[in-house]
Amino acid sequence: MFENLTERLDGVFRKLRGHGTLTEENIAEAMREVRTALLEADVNLQVVKEFVASVTAKAVGKEVLTSLAPGQQVIKVVYEELVSLLGTHSESLRLDGRQPVVIMMAGLQGSGKTTTSAKLARLLKEKGRKPFLVPADVYRPAAIEQLHVLGEQVGVPVFASSTAQKPADIARQAEAQAVAAGYDTVILDTAGRLHVDEELMAELQEISRAVSLSEVLFVADAMTGQDAVTVAAKFSADLEITGVILTKMEGDARGGAALSVKQITGRPIKFVGVGEGLDALEVFHPERAASRILGMGDVLSLIERAEKVVDEKKAQQLASKLRKNTFTLEDFLEQLQHIKKMGSMEQLMSMVPGINKLRQLKDAPQPSQKELLKTEAIILSMTRTERANYKIINASRRIRIAKGSGTSVQEVNRVLKSYALMLKMMKKISGKSAVVKDGQRRKLPKGLRR
Template identity: 75%
Template structure:
């Protein structure tokens, strides 16, 4: 059961959690039990459709506790193994809200009661968490909007006051932007020391091993095309925003503090993608055929300027030159370096 105040992100977090469970082989079932907020039921149904996850067809004329009972029967009939109940919230803690949640708690065999809190509310979230814990005995906490500036105080205080673990953190608006909470990793990010482990996990989640090997071979043979470049942009976008990815790189915090430090621009990535998509397959495979007239056509097709097309092609060409230099170095793209022979000995 997801519990918390109105506006904390319960509905979106329910969808994110269902998506995470589905990726791990589970069969989640979303249950809209908020019959008060306008369009709350429809919002969860839309999320379920986007994620291809079943949603119980709740209606506003049925009591939340009855919706939950009926959903359990429905889940058993279809072999769904995890119910995620999205409950109603209020603008403040009141007895009516708590009474409804306790009613569901009594009627349904809950294994988890997750308190969802907006990390941006700071110490107010601590007071609310304490109240929910006293009334419901929560099992864990989900902190949303952890990609904002308030990145630590609420987490530390909620854990101290409730004694309950923070289990998940929301780190963005995307439906895949939910992470398991690792205290050491979050602390490392707060201190600007990066988070290499999470970065590796994100990369492993979106990068196919066979595809990575195929691209490595193409790089080795100087066959990396604009089509492959487009595929790489897609992989980067799946990992999250550029800002989030860079925050996980050790030492990036010092670089960001420099006066003229470049800032990641998500729009440039989108623009590059649009430009490559406006090319024909032949042009993507052989960029050398893209002459002046083709550049004008690509610019018009992508809604950009010819200068933008030139910039993308220049960046791509520079990348190819860099990879060529790397290939020329001993041991590059190879399994091992040749051992140096003792002085005076020659290879046969």
């Protein structure tokens, strides 16, 4: 999501690092470019002014201008200010105290409240909670049915409400049922509007009086940029929201909402939606987001995503196959499918440290979701025998595979060539059970070989 902003800031910092020494003039010029980059990313004007003023004040300090690497020091200052802007640290839900805790989801129509309610229920269930989904949107057609379907998909019970009921009555009755059934978390999916109006606010306030709310989470579409921040400020003033969930963060939004909402509302971003799947809701970490914006990657999030989709036993089996050089195209296909579950290639690549430098190289490979899907289609078009032994794939088989996958023979050749090179590389790595000493290749002691 922050790709354009990352590229712009990277250009600014490259210029700074090019100066042997920094002056107030160098920094002032850089801050003008940072200001433009933030405004183009749809960050709130007041937030931009305060951010640039704060960075400038710290960047022209004696410890920066006289440091051995002033350019790096400025980047450090920008990173720290970005973390502060985004919220300093991740904020967890208030789940202690009186049980069941009641969480109300609020926001405009189309922001993704219903799907996000189910995603949140799934996340809490994974953490050992007993969530109870409550459809309190009695206006939107099929809203109640939608939550029942989603509840079934995530394995979470759903309250049986109807369009004839008032939302406040639904909340009250659902809370009583949760107490009786032993559910510890009630998630209220409320109605939205196309825009903020008094009727909507009055209804939400009535719900808040009917039940004791632990959290009021404002759900906003990150794609709407500054509009989302403006609406969040209105909700925060009238409803005292406790946190924000930004949806569609995996899209091509410029990032303005994420960079502005905490500063404008005073409320933290607690979760972000990073995909359409019901498992695509993540805790928001300001320091990780700041690291990604500055092109430093986000290895921790990458590891966490991998841990969700990779079974430890299968990972050990894969490691064994790599060591024994028996890694087939069937195994390769399985790994591609794991990668797909982790998110789009663009998302994953943005988490890799130094990825911007790779993108700037003309001949460097540029992995994309399209290429990933194409590779998967090519392997799926092979027979099991071909996947087990790629060497039998002759010219006629390649033509058949290309037709079956909707690709060209050249693309099939490229996949097979890449796979063969990978096997060769793995063989070299596994062959390092030997060491070189005094120009002689010697075997390691048996107990130390892998």
